[in-house]
Amino acid sequence: MANPGSGSDIVPVDSSHGPQASAGTAVIAADAFENPGLPPHQQRVTDLDPKVDRRNERGVSLIFYLSIVFSIAAIAAYFAVPIVEDDPASVRLNNLFLGLAIAGALLSIGVGTVHWSKALMANHESVEARHPTRGSEATRARAVEVFDLADKESGFGRRALLRNSLIGALVAVPLPAIFLFRDLAPKSNDPAGMLAHTMWKEGTRLARDPYGTPIKASEVTLGSVFHVIPEDLEEAEHKLEEKAKAAVLLMRLKPEDLNVSAGRETWNYDGIVAYSKICTHVGCPVALYEQQTHHLLCPCHQSQFDIKNEAAVIFGPAKRPLPQLPITVDSEGYLVAQSDFHEPVGPSYWERRGDYDV
Numbered sequence: 001m002a003n004p005g006s007g008s009d010i011v012p013v014d015s016s017h018g019p020q021a022s023a024g025t026a027v028i029a030a031d032a033f034e035n036p037g038l039p040p041h042q043q044r045v046t047d048l049d050p051k052v053d054r055r056n057e058r059g060v061s062l063i064f065y066l067s068i069v070f071s072i073a074a075i076a077a078y079f080a081v082p083i084v085e086d087d088p089a090s091v092r093l094n095n096l097f098l099g100l101a102i103a104g105a106l107l108s109i110g111v112g113t114v115h116w117s118k119a120l121m122a123n124h125e126s127v128e129a130r131h132p133t134r135g136s137e138a139t140r141a142r143a144v145e146v147f148d149l150a151d152k153e154s155g156f157g158r159r160a161l162l163r164n165s166l167i168g169a170l171v172a173v174p175l176p177a178i179f180l181f182r183d184l185a186p187k188s189n190d191p192a193g194m195l196a197h198t199m200w201k202e203g204t205r206l207a208r209d210p211y212g213t214p215i216k217a218s219e220v221t222l223g224s225v226f227h228v229i230p231e232d233l234e235e236a237e238h239k240l241e242e243k244a245k246a247a248v249l250l251m252r253l254k255p256e257d258l259n260v261s262a263g264r265e266t267w268n269y270d271g272i273v274a275y276s277k278i279c280t281h282v283g284c285p286v287a288l289y290e291q292q293t294h295h296l297l298c299p300c301h302q303s304q305f306d307i308k309n310e311a312a313v314i315f316g317p318a319k320r321p322l323p324q325l326p327i328t329v330d331s332e333g334y335l336v337a338q339s340d341f342h343e344p345v346g347p348s349y350w351e352r353r354g355d356y357d358v
């Protein structure tokens, strides 16, 4: 009799006399079924009729060719149903046709492969005796034999039509990706220039964000801070993108508090300085100005920039100062840019050069 507390006991049981072991005890029934073995092997029509065999072969090839057609259709759909800027419907249509075509291509390969294995590969049952996984020389030799046999029985080496059509389908399937990945690149012929330039140019007035009203130098009092956009931002083709690059913070300090490096003496106007609002860490807006210390704080990861020292990083993960926008006033006393920034704004990127010229 088994010990009821032990889960490892195995007790022979004659189930015709009711349960004799406690719950949880493994039992071997004395009247277990005999292994019925495998059912007799039935040959398929393909095995018996060479004509059906060839017909199936052509059918499978046809499915693989269909996959190629779908892959080509995906490329055609990319051009025939292009994504039109500012038109969400075109994005939906483009994705729909591309998705259907690529799904068709992959599905055809799957269906063709299954059909091949069901209808044409050898279908006799095999029993594999278990053995240690370590491969002896004999085992390895046998593996090669089995591989050769599989090749022979599947017809991969022999059925050139099938094999080549499958290889063709597999080669064609990734082709649409070439065209899809192209869309990840910026549209411009000069993507580095796109990142490096903003809307600011000589004479562009500094205007209040979001109203776009220009700012006079006389309105910028000591300790005040203005969120600034280019006055002509409304006319930009891609307003949000341009704003994301051109946003500026304007502050006034006592001129004697500014430590100005050589070459930048004329970049401020009577202590009024303009710096990019885009954090040089990962691009959050640097929006918090501490007027006593003249520090700018980025709320994302707490980088701090010292406006007295040309927005040098004094704390946090940012690696370079905020770019300065050279400013002056026009004949009516409005603040204007002298030029674009002299370096790219925002986070560093791999094309960024230290000696960037505007």
Ligand code: FES
Residues within 6 Å of the ligand: 279, 280, 281, 282, 283, 284, 298, 299, 300, 301, 302, 303, 316, 317, 318
């Ligand atoms: S984005 Fe400004 S500190 Fe990270």
